[in-house]
Amino acid sequence: MSSAAPSRPRGSEDLWLNAAAALLCEAGVDAVMVAPLAQRLGLSRTGFYWHFKDRKALLDALLMRWETRTTRPLLSRADAYAETICEALFNLCDCWLDRDLFDARMELAVRDWARADPAVAERLAQADATRRTAIAGLFRHFGYPETEAETRTLALLQAQIGYFALPVDDTHWMRIARIPDFVEIFSGRRPIESEVGRFMARHIEERVTP
Structure with a gap:
């Protein structure tokens, strides 16, 4: 009697969610379907249902990830210690430079999704208001x-969302160099040398740290 074929691995919840987030950013929410995800991962569709009740549960998880990777870190940077408005805006600008703080691709994907889904549009409006x-x-x-x-x-x-959406050819270093001017434009005050120096130091350190 032949033995049963070995079952295919289910993958982890994060594995499915990471693949769904990538597909959302690449092709939009309509492309986030169970079968294409399973094919992309080389897993069976039954593995998906081990982690998520249905596609709606996956989409809900994607929205939670979006909030975790955009609104929450922005609020954290807004709450960071600052002695001046320029220093406070430099703290916020960390989000625009660090992908670990603010997932710009997912932000744009969710904004596109919201155009066709009233429930997502409402959730986006709440996030924007916050x-x-x-x-x-x-x-x-x-x-x-x-x-x-x-x-x-x-x-x-509006300037930052537009910056993410436009095909700007700035390098990371060019973008860092522009931030003091952005801070002056948004605040109406020129940041002093020590404020600029602290901002530059933490981003230069991030880039050179192995």
């Missing part, structure tokens, strides 16, 4: 009037 509240709070903390704080917040957020 971000705006946190950043406007920084400006108010450093003495900006309410209306000006809101306007500067919108300018900052």
Whole structure:
């Protein structure tokens, strides 16, 4: 009597979720289907259902990952210690330079997804409102009037989302070099040398650390 064929591995939840996130960023939410994911991973579709009840559960997990990799780190940087508005904005700008702090590809993919899905659009609107509240709070903390704080917040957020969406050819170093000018534009104040130096030091250190 022949023995049964060995079962194919199920993979881990993170493995399926990583593949789904990559597919979302590459081809949009309509491409995130169980069969293509299984083929991409070389696993059986039954392995997917070991970790997720259905496709909706996977999409919910993708939205949770998006929030974890975009809104949460942005709020954390907004809450970081700063003695001036320039220092506070340098803290925020860490998100635009460090992919581990802010997943720009996933941000754009979810914004595209929201255009066709009202529930996702509502969730995105809530995230945007939370971000705006946190950043406007920084400006108010450093003495900006309410209306000006809101306007500067919108300018900052819209500029950064636009920067991610545009095909800009800047190298990482070029982008770092532009940040002090961005900070001056968004705050209306020129950062002092020590603020620029601390910002540059932590990003140069990140790039040279093995």
